Amino acid sequence: MANRLVANATIPAFNCPPGTKMHILNLAVLNVDEAWILTGNNGSTVSQPNPPSTRHLNIAWPAPATDLFPRTVYKEHHKLPAAIAAAGYSITDIKAVIIGHLHLDHAGGLEHFIGTDIPIYVHETEFKHACWAAATGADAGVYLTNYLDLEKLNWQTFDEDVWEVCQGVTMRLMPGHTPGLCAMQVNLEESGVWIWTTDQFHVREHFELKQPQGWLTRDYNAWVKSSKALRKLKEQYGATMIFGHDLDTVKALGFEEKVFQ
Ligand SMILES: [Zn+2]
Numbered sequence: 001m002a003n004r005l006v007a008n009a010t011i012p013a014f015n016c017p018p019g020t021k022m023h024i025l026n027l028a029v030l031n032v033d034e035a036w037i038l039t040g041n042n043g044s045t046v047s048q049p050n051p052p053s054t055r056h057l058n059i060a061w062p063a064p065a066t067d068l069f070p071r072t073v074y075k076e077h078h079k080l081p082a083a084i085a086a087a088g089y090s091i092t093d094i095k096a097v098i099i100g101h102l103h104l105d106h107a108g109g110l111e112h113f114i115g116t117d118i119p120i121y122v123h124e125t126e127f128k129h130a131c132w133a134a135a136t137g138a139d140a141g142v143y144l145t146n147y148l149d150l151e152k153l154n155w156q157t158f159d160e161d162v163w164e165v166c167q168g169v170t171m172r173l174m175p176g177h178t179p180g181l182c183a184m185q186v187n188l189e190e191s192g193v194w195i196w197t198t199d200q201f202h203v204r205e206h207f208e209l210k211q212p213q214g215w216l217t218r219d220y221n222a223w224v225k226s227s228k229a230l231r232k233l234k235e236q237y238g239a240t241m242i243f244g245h246d247l248d249t250v251k252a253l254g255f256e257e258k259v260f261q
Contacts, residue, residue, distance in 0.1 A: 013237070015187045016168030022186055022194065024255035025083040027108070029073035029247060037202050037245075039212040080109040087259075094118055098165060100198030101181040102130035103142045106244075114152040121165065123173060124157035126180025139218075174200045174230060176223025177213065183230060185239070191260045193237035199244040200226055207231075207241060 034041040034054050042053040076082055081091040091112055099122040100106060113120065131150070134143040161173045163182075171182040177199045184196040200223070201207045202216070210227065212220060234241060243249055 013187060014167050015189045016166075018189060020168065020188060020261065022188060022191075022260040023087040024242070024250050024253070024258075024260075025080075025087065026078060026256055027080065027083055028071050028078045030071045034214070036215045037213065038205055039214045039217065041214065080112060096121060096165075098122075098169075098171065098184065099126070100184060100196065100244075101178045102126055102148070103178065103199065104144050104147065106198060107147050110147050110149070110153060113154075114149055117154050119154050119156040121156050121158065121171075123163075123171070123180040123182050124159040125173070125175070126178060126182070127155065127157050129179045172229075172233070174226035176200060176219050176221075176226045177216070178218065179222075181226075183233075185233070185237070187237075188261055191240075193239040194242060194260070195230065195233060195237075195239045196242045197230060197244060200230060201241070201243045202245040203243055204241075204246050204249055207243065 035043070042051060044051055077086060084091050084094075094113070095118070097110070097113060097118060097120045099120060102122060110120065130143045130148060133139040134145045134148055158171070163171045165171060168187040170185040172185065174181050174183045174197075181198060181200055183198065183200060186194040186196070188194065197207070199216075202213065205211045206213060207227070207230070213223070217223070230241075233239060240253075241249070
């Protein structure tokens with residue numbers, strides 16, 4: 001007897017409305033000691049007690065320039081309003097901001113929305129964790145109070161594990177790197193399904209080699225569970241993965257020239 005679907009038991013998956021466009025913006029490039037990103041890298045051995053520390057190049061993120069995570073490429077056109085303008089829009093066209101997680105290098109640019117009604121969507125767990133961590137210094141350095149403006153930003157939280165922002169765009173709770181991190185799934189008619197992993201996977205090695213996140217590891221067991229869930233989603237949807245900081249991946253897609261539909 002042929003297998004039959006249970007009525008109404010599958011999650012409907014709609015494409016974004018026809019004409020929807022997706023751009024991938026370049027907001028700066030930095031490099032970092034690989035041990036932050038990849039567990040075991042740059043570790044000493046008996047035969048080589050002081051190995052030269054390699055740095056992971058081509059990591060894209062808009063963090064403040066520091067000695068630890070120096071920005072190696074950061075010009076005027078990498079600033080958010082300029083990068084949006086290069087894609088053919090104005091920053092004043094923005095209707096909503098969706099945050100994957102609130103680490104400082106993923107929340108840069110919020111200053112442009114201070115004092116506006118633009119909703120800033122973020123998972124409730126992430127918002128609570130960020131406020132607590134920043135205020136108490138519990139995870140000092142990765143969350144800062146200066147961009148978590150509680151009065152002049154229009155914070156909007158959601159608490160579902162799976163939340164459809166609008167037709168074809170879905171946020172999925174993937175705890176591990178942070179407690180309330182969400183991956184974003186975008187279903188496009190021509191280019192297919194995209195999964196933006198934010199820092200669940202900084203680089204492709206986390207996804208493809210299952211290599212843990214070095215000094216940036218937080219809740220490892222939750223991270224493994226979320227990794228499995230994202231692997232399954234990639235298979236189910238035949239999705240293209242966009243990792244949090246992997247410049248080579250988006251370069252291969254021709255991200256600066258291309259509009260994805
Ligand atoms: Zn992060």
